[in-house]
Amino acid sequence: MYSFLQKFGRLLVIWLPLGWLCIFFMLPLVEMVNVSMSEARRAVPPYNPAFQIGRDGISFQPVVDNYLLIYEYWEDYLWPAVNSVKLAFFSTLYCLLFAYPIAWCIARSNKSLQHILLVLVLMPFWTSSLLRMYALIGLLNPNGIINNFLIWAGITVTPIQMMQTDFSIYSGMILTYLPLMILPLYASLVRLDNSMLEAAADLGAKNWDIFATIILPLSVPGLIAGCLLVFIPAVGEFVIPALLGGPEQLMLGKVIWTEFFRNRDWPVAASIAIILIAIIILPIVYARYQDKEGIS
C-alpha cells in the first residue's frame, strides 16, 4: 500500500508540471503552426483552421500562402527580420563593451564591496524594463533632460534627434540587458587565479598582453553565455522598438504585434512568429554544438 502511494506521488510530481506545460506551452505552439498554415478570412476568428475536427470528421488542408506572402512582400517582413538580427547583434556588442569592465572591477574588488556591486547590478534587472524604457524616454526626448541641458549649456541651439534612431534602440537594449551580460562574465572572471596575472606581470607582460593572452581566453565560457543571454531576448524584443524606435527600427516582435492587432491577419502573424523562433534556435543549437566539441 505504501509503495503504491509512493509511486503515485512520484507520478504526480512529474506529471503535474509536465501536463501543465504540455497544455499551456506545447499545445499553443502546435496551434500556432496550425494557424500559420490556415487560410485568412474575414470572419471571427479571422482564419480557416488547416486542421479541424468538425461534424464531418477530421480535415487537414494546410496552405503555404502565408509564407509565400511573407516571401512576396519581403520588404515588409524579411527586412524587419534582418534588422532584428542587426540591432540585436550590435546591442550584444555594446553590452559586452560596458559589461566587461564592470565584471572585471567587481571580480577584482574585495568581498564586501563585491556584494554591494552585485546587488547594484541585480537591482535594475528585477525592476520592470517598461518603466526603465519610460525613464530613458524622459532623457532622450527632443524636449527631454539631455537636450534641455545641451541647449542650456549652449552646445546646440536646436534639440538633437535621439528618439526613434538606432541610438535610442541601443541605449534601451543596454539599459535592459547589461545585467544579463555582467553576471556570467563576473562568474567566470571571479574564478581567475590571481597568481597567474602576477606571474605574467613579473615576467614583464604589459596590461594589454595579460588581457589578450590570459584574461580573455579564460573568460570565453562566460562571454558566450552572456552573449546568448542578451542576443536571444534582444532579437524578439517588442517594448524597446515600440517605445523608442521609429519606422526605421522595425523588429519582428513589433511586426507580429502590428499584424495581429492592427491588420488582424492572424495567419501571417503566426508565420512570422515561427520565423522568429527559427532565428532564435540557430544560436542555441550552435552553442550546444560548441559545448559538445569542448567536452570531447
Add this chain to the structure above:
Amino acid sequence: MHSNVPFMVKLLAIAGFGILYIPVVMMMIYSFNRGKLVSVWAGFSTKWYKELWSDDVLLTALHNSLIIGFSSATISTILGLLIAIAFVRFSDFGGRLFLSLFASAPLVMPEAVTGLSMLLLFIAMEASFGWPSGRGVDTIMIAHATFGMCFAAVVIQTRLRNMDKTLEEAARDLGGRQPFVFLSITFPLILPSVIAAWLLSFTLSFDDVVIASFVSGPGSSTLPIVIFSKIRLGVSPEINAIATLMILVISVLVMIGGFMVLRRDSEK
C-alpha cells in the same frame, strides 16, 4: 578596489553603472516636479502622488495586477518546486527529456511569440469546448504561471542540488518515510530558494506587458498595460510617480528576498 585595475577600465565601469542608474534616478527626481512639463523643474511637490489615488483606471489595474501576481506566483512556485524535485531527486523517468525541453524553452521564447501562441490556443479552446469563455484575469494568470514556473524551477533546482544530502539520508535511515522526510527536513532547508522563486515569479508577472496584452480581455488590464498605453501618448509626471512607486516596491521586495538568501548562506 584592487590597484591593478587600469584607469580606463574603471572609467568604463563607472559609465556602465551610470547608464543603468541615471535614467531611473532622474525619473524619480522629476516625479516630485510641481510643473506639468516633465523636463523643466518648477519646484518640489507631491501632488502627482496624491493624484494617483483618485485615478480609478490605475487602481483597478493595480488590483488586477496584484491578484494575477499573487495567484500566478503561487502556482509557478508549486509547479516549479515539483519540476526541481523531479530533476534533482528522480534518477530516470519517462518524459524526462520532454520535461527538460518544455521547462527550458519558455525561458528563451520571445514574449510576443508566447503571448500570440497562448491567445491562439485560448481562442481555439473556447471554440471547441467553451472554456475559457472570453479572456480576462484567469487567462493572464495561466500565461504568467506557465513561464514563471520555468524560472522558479531554475532557482529551486540550484538550491536543491547544493543541499547537504546526508541530512535527508539520516532521516530516512531513522525510519522517516518520503513525504514526511521532504516536509520536515528538505523543505525547510530549501525554503529561502522557494521564497526567492516566488518573488521572482511575482515580479515577472507584475512587470509583464507583452504577454498580458495578448491574453487580456476587456476589464482585465494590468498595471503595465495601462502604463504602456499612457506612455504611448507621451511622457507625463503622473507616470513618473507611479513608475517610481513600482520600482521602489519591487526593489524592497528584492532586497528582502536577497537578505533572506544571504542570511541562510551565512548560517551554513
